[in-house]
Amino acid sequence: MAIRLWAGCALLTAVSLAGCTKPPIVSSRIVLSPNARISLEIGLAHDGSPLFRVRRDGRDVIAPSTLALDMTERGTAVRFDHLVITAVDHGKRDERYAMPGRATPVVSHFMTMTMHVQSRQAPVRRFNLEARVSDQGAAVRIVVPRQAGIDQIAVAADRTQFVFPQDRACLAVRHYEMKNSHEGGYTPIKASALAHSGLYDLPLVCRTGRGGETLALTESGLENFAAAYFAGNGDKNGVRLRLTPNPAKPKAPPVTIAHVAVVTPWRVVMLADGPEDLIASTLVDDLASPSRVADADWVRPGKAAWDWWSGSLAPSVPHAGHNDATYKVYIDFAGRFGLPYMMIDKGWAWRPPGESVDLPNANITRNAVGVHIPELVRYARARHVKVWLWVNWLTLDKQMAQALPLYERLGIAGIKVDFIYRQDQEIVAFYHRLLSEAAKHHLMVDLHAAMVPRGLARTYPNFLTQEGVMGLEYNRWSTKVTSGYNVRTAYTRAIVGPMDYTPGGFRNVPPAQFQERSIGPMVMTTRAQQLALFVVYPSPFMMLADAPSAYEDAAHRPVPGADFLKLVPAAWDETRALGGTFGNSIIVARRKGSDWFVGVLTDEHPRHLAIPLSFLGKGRWHVDSWTDGTVYTSIDRREGAVRSRSGSLILDAHANGGAALRFRPVR
Structure with missing residues (x-):
């Protein structure tokens, strides 16, 4: 396909311009989805800066939008304009992969494009603008390959935008601090009303105004980078990206990368004929890195009994709470109900006298008084039930080398890692390290107070579920x-x-x-x-929130x-x-x-x-x-x-x- 060059007013359908003015994209290439309904166009503006546009059935869903990074190399700005196209590679990517809890195999088909660009003036810098388009949507990302003169990059901002051709009705959840649990209510809002200083979590879901057609904006393939929020786009309908800084270094660049390529997450536009169709989409997982767990046959989705939500209700136990007798009530229930798991939540681990059960200075390799995890594991095994354990992420970060091998020896099935509250580059690295190490010890993982999914469950199949939602709690x-x-x-x-929402409340009013x-x-x-x-x-690890006494009568008959x-x-x-x-x-x-x-x-x-x-x-x-x-x-x-x-x-x-x-x- 030849490079498109502007002549006259041929491309003015993309935006509303007064008179015959210059179009936003002067040279570009286009990649089409397998069914040819979706097109992704990447090219350069008049100043040589990258732009992209997404169309469906011949109409813009994302108008020409900026695709750029603000970067420095050892303190010197790396310009992301005055670029020229040096080569374009087209291809396709067909994959079949397995994921616990999803249709197996998942089959994905992408048409791909890599546009190689470089600066016109010295010092010459090279960049790749990558695109993938499937029948479910489109995605773009920026890659700064390793090259002479660039070995230490700081990314101050990702200036990528998603510009809407007109105002749209959306559902969005707003936060007011970068460090948060990613739990909030998605509420109706016009795209034009999104605050320029806002922190809107992913995904942002909007109607296009064309029948039931709906789009969702999110990201996938997050590694060695900071996760993003959305913010209002000022005088343009749509959103811009805001990278999450390290809370300990709020004024430092959100991303620092040395001696390796810079690879942004995929910036994703999910598309469907109707809003309900998005729930069947696999696009976020399709874009993620393939599994890094060589053998995941030991990963077993399933439902679990859970003691925390009900307040450890166990009427038959005189002093119900963090003790073996209470946990055994829930294990017995799991056995009767055919649930493969019991989640033992916070309170089981040793902690200094008088300290809170969820403080990070607990010792997650020792039992609290009145709790005997090895005995509970044996008790559960006799009832065909396996045990999961709750841990604070800060404690686990300090004790990972001791805790994970111990849990494997005990026969623990998985861990629920809580109170993360972050999505900066440092915590993204923790996610990858934790999931990789947990897989080595045959431990499944549930992350709480965590960012929303970005496809990591494909990369690490032992990552069964996560919170990042305002759940039943x-x-x-x-x-x-x-x-x-x-x-x-x-x-x-x-x-x-x-999504670990934990449904099943049976005190309905x-x-x-x-x-x-x-x-x-x-x-x-x-x-x-x-x-x-x-x-x-969706959740391959699904907890029943309520107590056994809410689901059964005194004779253990289901209510x-x-x-x-x-x-x-x-x-x-x-x-x-x-x-x-x-x-x-x-x-x-x-x-x-x-x-x-x-x-x-x-x-x-x-x-x-x-x-x-x-x-x-x-x-x-x-x-x-x-x-x-x-x-x-x-x-x-x-x-x-x-x-x-x-x-x-x-x-x-x-x-x-x-x-x-x-x-x-x-x-």
Whole structure:
């Protein structure tokens, strides 16, 4: 494909310009997606600085936007303008890879392009502008290859922008400090209202204004670099990037790299015909580095019992809390329910007398008084249950060399690493080191108070899930986790990777009756919505938030809805979006083997919904349904038979409600 040169006003469709003025891109190359619906154009502006543009079906979704870094080499500025194109390489990339919890194999198809550019004037510096385009979206990144004269780079800013051709309706979560838990509520906002000084977490999801078409902006392939936030783009609709500095060095460049190439994360534009379709996208993982774990057959997705959320409720234990007797109640429950795991949360490790259970000066190689981890592991093994342990990341950083081999010898299945609160370059390096070392010791990992996913679960398959979401825990101290929030989260945070939201609250009350409490917390949704979250939200390690006494009666019989929790998988073979209204309702189907599970979420308003059955194969299907009952804690449990050609199932979902369904082929 030849270089495009501006002549007359041929390229003015990209932006709104008065009269016949110069277009923003004067020379460029284009790469098309396999289905030819998406195009990514990279070229140079009049001053020789790089620009990119993304189009879908011939229309701009990202107008010409800056692609640049502010860099210095040993204190001397490295100019990112007055560049010339020296070569362009086109190709394609077809991959098949396995990920626990996802369809195996995942198959990705990219058309690729690398534009080689260099400065016109001495000292000559070389850069690569890389592009990948699939049917799910487009991505760009900058590479500064190793070269004479550049061996120590400091990146002060990534000036890459995403310019929208017009204002857009978006869902965004704003933070007010660089150091935070990445937990917040995605709320509706116009792109033009995004604050120039804001810190908006990833992803940013926006409607394009063309039917149901929706885009999501995020990043992938993060290594040896700082993660980014978005900020408003000033007088241009869209966003710019803000790199995260080291909190101990807030005025230093966010990124310093010596003696290796500079490789930015992929700047990703996810695209879909409808907003619900984004939940099935694998684009973030497709762009990530391939697995670095030679043998991951030992990694096992699954559900877990968990003691923390309910306040360690165990009515049969006289002094329930951080002790063996309480943990054994949860292990016994996991065994009865067929859960492969029990998560022992903070409080199990030795700490100085009188110190908090979550302080980083605990010793995570020793037991607290009243806790005996080796005995609990043996007790759990006899019930076909394995144990996970909670650790503070600062403690683990100091004791990693001792703790991980010990946990492997004990038979610990995995670790939940908490209170990270950072996404700067230093903590990104910690992520890679931790996940690599954990894999060597056959330990799975769950990261909390962590940044949102950037594809690391593909690179390290033992990285099963992470937080980076305002989960069910917020019901203990706030009214923030509403049904509307749950629906909006399905359209945003849930589309970029696994999410340890920890659903399953069974003390269901209407919002007017809700009370904040840390022992036996309530939730402001129907029980059916709590069940549906296990289908809608992706997490190969899925914790049941509530206590055993919430799921069983005194005779250990499942209460209404708990039977669904016993049978719903944590890992899936296929995902399809069936419908929804942006931010108001969503219907998601996931397949395990020959069975399909469907989850339906609604916001604060009752909804009359149709579940299309065309996703089912030929023949008759037995359907089991768990839908909203007469009160928040009740379940309307039904079963019957359908055919895929039957059209749709009609569902009247309550306010703050939902539904969970299972379809099994009739042999």
